[in-house]
Amino acid sequence: MNKENLLNWIELSETALSKNLKSLAHFAGRRVIAVSVKANAYGHGLSEIISMLNFDKRIEYITVHSLDEAAEARSVGWKRQIIVLGPIANGLLEGVFEYNLEPTIFDQITLRTLGRLSNKHKKTVRTHLKLETGTNRQGLTENELADYAKIYKSYPFLKKPYGAGTHFANIEDTTNHDYAQFQLQNFNRMMKKLETLKIKPPLRHAASSAALILFEKTRFELVRPGISVYGHWPSKETYLSHLQKGGKNDLFQPVLCWKTRITQLKNVKIDEFVGYGCTYRTTKRTKLAILPVGYFDGYSRSLSNTAYVLIRGRRAPVRGRVCMNLMMVDVTDIKGVKLGDEVTLIGRSGKDAVTAEQLADWSGTIQYEVLARLSSGLPRIIV
Numbered sequence: 001m002n003k004e005n006l007l008n009w010i011e012l013s014e015t016a017l018s019k020n021l022k023s024l025a026h027f028a029g030r031r032v033i034a035v036s037v038k039a040n041a042y043g044h045g046l047s048e049i050i051s052m053l054n055f056d057k058r059i060e061y062i063t064v065h066s067l068d069e070a071a072e073a074r075s076v077g078w079k080r081q082i083i084v085l086g087p088i089a090n091g092l093l094e095g096v097f098e099y100n101l102e103p104t105i106f107d108q109i110t111l112r113t114l115g116r117l118s119n120k121h122k123k124t125v126r127t128h129l130k131l132e133t134g135t136n137r138q139g140l141t142e143n144e145l146a147d148y149a150k151i152y153k154s155y156p157f158l159k160k161p162y163g164a165g166t167h168f169a170n171i172e173d174t175t176n177h178d179y180a181q182f183q184l185q186n187f188n189r190m191m192k193k194l195e196t197l198k199i200k201p202p203l204r205h206a207a208s209s210a211a212l213i214l215f216e217k218t219r220f221e222l223v224r225p226g227i228s229v230y231g232h233w234p235s236k237e238t239y240l241s242h243l244q245k246g247g248k249n250d251l252f253q254p255v256l257c258w259k260t261r262i263t264q265l266k267n268v269k270i271d272e273f274v275g276y277g278c279t280y281r282t283t284k285r286t287k288l289a290i291l292p293v294g295y296f297d298g299y300s301r302s303l304s305n306t307a308y309v310l311i312r313g314r315r316a317p318v319r320g321r322v323c324m325n326l327m328m329v330d331v332t333d334i335k336g337v338k339l340g341d342e343v344t345l346i347g348r349s350g351k352d353a354v355t356a357e358q359l360a361d362w363s364g365t366i367q368y369e370v371l372a373r374l375s376s377g378l379p380r381i382i383v
Contacts, residue, residue: 008378008379009260011258012383014383019252020255024228027212028212028225034223037069040372040376042226043256047072067089067092071099083102087138090110093117096117097121097123104130114158115154115155118158125157126162130166131186133183133187134182135167148199149198160198164191165224166186166187166206168180172237173237204221207224207225232371254347254356258374260292261292261340262340262343263290263339266290269285276323279320294326298370299327300359301321306363309343310349311329311342312334312336313350314334314350316330329343
């Protein structure tokens with residue numbers, strides 16, 4: 001793919017991804033690492049990230065949310081293990097056998113159907129129980145475990161779950177981790193009950209990026225890092241908690257840069273409006289650069305009149321409302337700007353940078369959403 005012919009694209013750094021995986025492997029030790037590639041690999045591009053992960057033999061698993069993501073992962077060459085974290089429609093559970101997947105179990109109908117299908121195929125299926133420990137999202141409660149044990153014992157090819165996991169509700173958003181400790185106690189108690197019921201799985205997993213970085217007690221046989229694989233701290237609180245423990249601050253480097261080009265330059269007189277809704281009015285003679293990027297691509301409309309981009313290493317503020325496919329920035333004070341110049345929307349240019357975290361702050365959300373909402377139609381180039 002010739003970058004010179006692109007008007008709107010994403011660059012992915014192999015060097016940054018390798019650095020991040022090395023840092024996370026240090027925390028994981030000899031444990032199994034399952035890299036989360038759900039939501040189009042957090043907006044980075046599932047196929048592109050898998051092509052890079054294929055070269056890292058430390059990564060034994062990936063985790064996805066859906067059957068479609070699992071099928072895509074297989075189609076682009078991922079031959080190692082896949083855990084599906086989200087639901088699979090009952091009529092599509094044959095895909096578990098077709099793609100050799102390890103589904104997450106949180107309802108009895110799915111488990112019974114898998115039991116029948118495993119008998120039909122005469123093939124053992126590895127399942128993972130999602131244990132409800134206090135997030136009250138997806139998962140099964142302690143009182144339900146006995147019923148699930150009966151189902152497992154009813155199907156010879158199910159036998160028992162291969163894994164059991166949970167997810168922390170409040171491990172990123174605070175420096176007080178009492179609730180995470182409460183959930184961890186619940187998880188450990190439920191694991192003991194699974195042992196009593198004679199369906200204790202060999203793999204336990206609870207460690208997301210934040211848990212993996214901060215809490216050794218959550219690093220069971222398998223860990224599930226997500227956002228930090230892509231070079232981002234899960235939150236400011238996670239970063240602060242890590243530093244308070246004497247940790248290093250250079251563990252991660254963002255993998256993704258998002259770029260575009262100037263497709264038009266125009267001179268606007270003083271006291272003229274810019275964009276829909278007339279939300280910006282010039283106070284001096286202004287040079288605007290028009291960029292072929294909008295909220296369809298994932299650049300939030302909430303960034304209107306708030307954010308800036310980088311051109312020739314200088315900040316160019318967004319003027320007027322971000323449109324569906326276009327946006328306008330002020331380049332009045334940037335010397336030498338010309339048609340076709342490269343523009344950095346996320347990433348570094350010269351000595352300055354625009355981060356996903358900054359875009360998140362400006363638009364009142366989190367960096368997860370900023371990244372995950374980047375259009376899957378944007379070309380992605382591994383550099």
